[in-house]
Amino acid sequence: MKYKDLSEIALDSYSTEKSIELLKQHGVSAPDSVIEQFYIDHNSNSRFLELYGELSLHDLKWELVEFDTTKFLQIGSNASFPDFLEEVTEDASHFEDVGEAVIDCREVVLNHWKKHGTWLIPPIFLDANVLGGKSCIPHLVEGHSRVGCLLGIQKYRIIPLAEKHKVYWGSFRKGT
Structure with missing residues (x-):
């Protein structure tokens, strides 16, 4: 299946x-969070269809791994x-004016960032070779707000970050 x-497939977004x-x-075959964030939430998104339309889902293996910041x-x-x-x-550059809302306005998310220095839900990445790029280079599929927040926090040194962050990593199954 591509x-x-x-x-x-008659998916029910509700x-x-x-x-x-x-x-x-x-x-x-994928973790529930990958299925939800990538396969259900964006399957009719024109940009996703352009980038990932020809991707064979059966050729992918998914792992929950940790990346260094x-x-x-x-x-x-x-x-x-x-x-x-x-x-x-770059939203984080407005920290002096906006305060912690540059991280997130939802209290549970903000508190998690402050306590753990990372996100609540891991974002989704593909090994770039899945899309014809260099192997082991991360291609961000879903989680732009989370990853952008992390990059902004790091760049502008807003709060201490964890050294490692969980992500869903998609790569080719062996023999593919």
Whole structure:
């Protein structure tokens, strides 16, 4: 099944659990959070279809891994929405005027950043070789606000960050 084929499945955006189960019945193998954030939430997004439409979902393996904070500096424009990533990163430059709201206005999210120095929900990355790029270079699929926030916090030294951050990492299965 290719990413573009997801739109042919009758997913229910109001019932994530049902949609996750339906995709698993179609042979999709990925963590629930990847299925929700990548396969359900964006399967009709034109930019995602342009970037990932031909991607064979059965060829991907997903792992929850940790990246050092410095690994995120390699992203550059290697993201679904590079301009948005940069915009969110630069939001942190307004810390003096806006305060902690540059991190997040939701109290639970802000408190998590302050306590743990990282996000609540891991963002989704693909190994760039999946898209024809260099192996082991991170391509940000979903989580631009989270990663942009991290980059902004680091750049403007707003709060201490954790040394490592969990991400979902998609790469080719062996033999693919």
